[in-house]
Amino acid sequence: xxxxxxxxxxxxxxxxPSWHRRLFEGRATFFAVATTLVISIGGLVExxxxxxxxxxxxxxxxxxxxxxLELAGRDIYxxxxxxxxxxxMVRPFRDETLRYGAWSRxxxxxxxxxxxxxxxxxGPDLQRVGGKYPxxxxxxxxxxxxxxxxxxxxxxxxxxxxxxxxxxxxxxSMRTLKTLGTPYSDQDIADAQTTMKVQxxxxxASLAGAGATAAPDTQVVALIAYLxxxxxxxxxxxxxxEEAK
Amino acid sequence: MPAESQAxxxxxxAVDYDDAIVKKFIIACLAFGVVGMTVGLLLxxxxxxxxxxxxIPYITFGRLRPLHTNAVIFAFTGNFIFAGVYYSxxxxxxxxxxxxxxxxxxxxxxxxxxxAAAISLPLGLTQGKEYAELIWPIDIAIxxxxxxxxxxxxxxxxIRRVKHLYVAIxxxxxxxxxxxxxxxxxxxxxxxxxxxxxPVYAGMTDALVQxxxxxNAVGFLLTTPILGLMYYFLPKSVDRPVFSYRLSIIHFWAxxxxxxxxxxxxxxxxxxxxxxxxxxxVFSIMLxxxxxxxxxxxxLTLRGAWDKLRSDPIxxxxxxxxxxxxxxxxxxxxxxxxxVNSLSHYTDWTIGHVHSGALGWVGMAAFAMLYWLVxxxxxxxxxxxxxxxxxxxxxxxxxxxxVVAMWSSGITQGLxxxxxxxxxxxxxxxxxxxxxxxxxxxxxxxxxxxAYLTGMLMCCFNLVMTARNTPAGQPAAQPVAAK
Numbered sequence: 117x118x119x120x121x122x123x124x125x126x127x128x129x130x131x132x133p134s135w136h137r138r139l140f141e142g143r144a145t146f147f148a149v150a151t152t153l154v155i156s157i158g159g160l161v162e163x164x165x166x167x168x169x170x171x172x173x174x175x176x177x178x179x180x181x182x183x184x185l186e187l188a189g190r191d192i193y194x195x196x197x198x199x200x201x202x203x204x205m206v207r208p209f210r211d212e213t214l215r216y217g218a219w220s221r222x223x224x225x226x227x228x229x230x231x232x233x234x235x236x237x238x239g240p241d242l243q244r245v246g247g248k249y250p251x252x253x254x255x256x257x258x259x260x261x262x263x264x265x266x267x268x269x270x271x272x273x274x275x276x277x278x279x280x281x282x283x284x285x286x287x288x289s290m291r292t293l294k295t296l297g298t299p300y301s302d303q304d305i306a307d308a309q310t311t312m313k314v315q316x317x318x319x320x321a322s323l324a325g326a327g328a329t330a331a332p333d334t335q336v337v338a339l340i341a342y343l344x345x346x347x348x349x350x351x352x353x354x355x356x357x358e359e360a361k
Numbered sequence: 362m363p364a365e366s367q368a369x370x371x372x373x374x375a376v377d378y379d380d381a382i383v384k385k386f387i388i389a390c391l392a393f394g395v396v397g398m399t400v401g402l403l404l405x406x407x408x409x410x411x412x413x414x415x416x417i418p419y420i421t422f423g424r425l426r427p428l429h430t431n432a433v434i435f436a437f438t439g440n441f442i443f444a445g446v447y448y449s450x451x452x453x454x455x456x457x458x459x460x461x462x463x464x465x466x467x468x469x470x471x472x473x474x475x476x477a478a479a480i481s482l483p484l485g486l487t488q489g490k491e492y493a494e495l496i497w498p499i500d501i502a503i504x505x506x507x508x509x510x511x512x513x514x515x516x517x518x519x520i521r522r523v524k525h526l527y528v529a530i531x532x533x534x535x536x537x538x539x540x541x542x543x544x545x546x547x548x549x550x551x552x553x554x555x556x557x558x559x560p561v562y563a564g565m566t567d568a569l570v571q572x573x574x575x576x577n578a579v580g581f582l583l584t585t586p587i588l589g590l591m592y593y594f595l596p597k598s599v600d601r602p603v604f605s606y607r608l609s610i611i612h613f614w615a616x617x618x619x620x621x622x623x624x625x626x627x628x629x630x631x632x633x634x635x636x637x638x639x640x641x642x643v644f645s646i647m648l649x650x651x652x653x654x655x656x657x658x659x660x661l662t663l664r665g666a667w668d669k670l671r672s673d674p675i676x677x678x679x680x681x682x683x684x685x686x687x688x689x690x691x692x693x694x695x696x697x698x699x700x701v702n703s704l705s706h707y708t709d710w711t712i713g714h715v716h717s718g719a720l721g722w723v724g725m726a727a728f729a730m731l732y733w734l735v736x737x738x739x740x741x742x743x744x745x746x747x748x749x750x751x752x753x754x755x756x757x758x759x760x761x762x763x764v765v766a767m768w769s770s771g772i773t774q775g776l777x778x779x780x781x782x783x784x785x786x787x788x789x790x791x792x793x794x795x796x797x798x799x800x801x802x803x804x805x806x807x808x809x810x811x812a813y814l815t816g817m818l819m820c821c822f823n824l825v826m827t828a829r830n831t832p833a834g835q836p837a838a839q840p841v842a843a844k
Contacts (some may be wrong), residue, residue: 134606134607134610136610137525140526141524141525141526142524142525142526144515144518144519144521144526147526147531147534148515148534148538151531151534151535151538151617152538152542154614154617154618155535155538155539155542155581155617155618155620155621156542156621157618157621158618158619158620158621158622158623158644159542159546159573159621161622161640162569162573162622162624162625162637162640162641163566163569163570163573165636165637166565166566166569166634166637167566171634171636172566172634173564173565173566173632173633173634174632174634191557194487194488194489195485195486195487195489196421196423196424196485197421197422197423197424197426197427197485197487197489198423199423199489199491200422200423200426200427201422201423203707205631205632207630207631207703207706208630209630209703209779210781211778211779211780211781211787212778214781214786214787215778215787215790215792220631220632221632222564222565222632222633222634224564224632225563225564225565225568225632226563226564227563227564228563228564228567229559229560229562229563229564229567230488230489230490230559230560230567230571231490231563231564231565231567231568231571232489233568233628233631234707235491235627235707235711236707236708236709236711236712237707237708238408238422238796239792239796240792265793266793267793267794267796267797268411268793268796269408269411269796270411271407271411271412271414271416271421271422272416273418273421274416275418285553285554288553288554289553289557289559291553292551292552292553292558292559293553293559295551296551296559296561296563297563298563
């Protein structure tokens with residue numbers, strides 16, 4: 117019988133059985149357990165301390181949860197996969213703070229589930245886009261990106277002007293997030309429909325001022341609410357902290 | 362030879378290997394490979410020419426890109442790995458798979474998951490975490506099917522008739538275990554209805570867990586199992602033993618230990634705590650050693666078979682695959698150095714890096730294995746060696762065009778973003794100016810991707826014709842018209 121060259125060197129005089137062969141290769145269960153231990157160490161060492169106050173992400177006072185309408189808008193942002201082209205993470209470089217504004221702090225993301233840092237800027241970073249443009253700019257831009265940004269390669273999103281958001285779904289989301297630790301009170305959740313309406317009407321009125329007619333319950337209104345909130349708390353909190361120094 | 366071991370040899374030669382399951386995975390790999398790469402091409406077109414989505418929401422870049430990544434990672438590469446694992450582990454352990462039923466549940470379950478992904482992602486149903494976009498009911502299905510695979514895998518090991526596990530099996534095992542851990546931990550979420558959920562992690566913790574997952578999906582799906590396949594199919598293809606057994610031991614343990622730490626290199630200069638960023642950077646740089654250990658073991662196994670490099674397309678595919686593995690595992694650690702990352706991050710350099718690994722290493726290794734394996738399991742001669750050689754050249758040129766275009770694009774844009782004039786102001790304050798500059802590269806990328814996809818189609822044609830070929834050793838069928 118010829119020895120298959122692909123098998124291990126046979127344990128002969130030239131190839132004595134190695135420690136590895138004795139210890140692992142004939143003992144599959146032990147090998148599997150050892151592998152599990154070896155692949156677990158790195159993850160444990162990196163992830164567990166994230167839950168410690170001293171080593172974990174720094175908190176930032178003044179960052180509050182998204183309003184019901186903003187939350188609905190955020191779900192649309194996630195669903196449309198905006199993170200595939202837009203980051204939400206200003207790095208601490210001079211060019212980035214010049215282009216986008218204050219660099220991002222960990223505490224700003226406290227209520228972001230899922231996180232939307234992104235990995236590629238096919239379009240610009242959006243972490244500080246809140247308040248940068250009027251509502252009507254976003255209305256125009258999402259409908260026809262080139263109307264506000266000549267040369268843009270972003271596709272138009274006309275369906276956001278037809279699709280609607282359902283307050284009952286938002287309440288379900290809020291209840292889920294509350295269970296996970298977002299500080300929504302039961303009152304917040306019960307009032308969600310009213311809170312949404314107020315914020316929707318505000319945006320609709322600001323759009324009307326610019327000559328645009330929006331239906332309050334459309335997805336685009338929710339998305340505008342979210343975009344206008346992005347980075348706002350963080351910017352305010354960072355400023356307050358700097359002034360306090 | 363003592364009588365006992367002779368009887369053993371006869372019994373071993375009579376093992377009835379299950380190659381039907383291998384064939385199924387091969388067919389799925391080819392079919393989904395074409396789909397995944399075609400979607401990639403459409404995405405490349407959408408970047409070069411924005412109206413390409415024709416106003417259809419389901420195929421906008423944001424919804425379609427996850428379909429591309431999921432299709433090529435889990436459908437093309439997944440089925441490629443399973444085909445190779447099912448074929449090789451039966452032979453290495455000299456036994457049939459533990460359970461036919463589990464093999465088939467694994468196969469059909471996996472394909473159903475892919476179909477579910479192909480429907481849900483264009484509809485905008487997503488968790489919004491890269492490479493973990495699939496919604497929670499599909500995630501549960503993945504976990505269940507993975508456990509089915511694991512039972513089948515360890516069951517086969519339990520009934521093995523070869524005592525010692527060959528190095529390929531170690532690498533497969535690391536995949537089976539680690540992917541289960543990564544998938545479950547990263548997808549822990551609380552449902553808010555049937556189609557939506559929120560992760561149990563928030564903000565930077567979610568980011569860290571996600572990139573621990575994302576980076577190790579690369580490590581334990583696109584790297585270790587394929588190294589395992591290399592350890593089986595490359596020596597088979599050149600009929601030479603593996604260069605060094607000792608090297609395989611060292612690089613196996615070092616690779617699986619170090620890989621897990623490297624995730625935070627995706628979050629350099631982010632709001633992730635500094636200690637975690639530094640760990641990610643340091644471990645990424647250390648990863649060069651075991652990665653190159655694997656590359657050297659592969660390349661040095663080819664040593665002495667270099668004459669075949671001219672005549673045998675399978676050897677050509679292996680040589681280029683292993684070379685690209687070495688290249689991208691050098692590039693990755695470089696990009697994990699903070700100073701380099703500050704330029705490369707958020708640019709197309711990352712896309713280029715990923716594709717030198719995906720097209721160069723994973724894809725070329727898949728083709729090498731398929732051109733060897735399809736004739737074996739269908740028991741036919743390869744339909745056309747020339748066509749396979751043409752595929753090799755087309756794919757290689759395609760990768761080079763793709764990667765060079767993305768390097769150029771990434772470095773161009775990275776430099777434009779950071780350019781500051783004498784007055785201390787941005788030289789290119791308009792973001793769009795930095796995008797417009799990339800258009801020529803996007804068209805070149807499209808040409809490179811088209812070449813690669815054309816090669817893939819040639820491969821499919823060649824392998825289908827191989828399967829339909831006259832069985833080896835039988836006379837050609839009589840022409841029907843001879844009546």
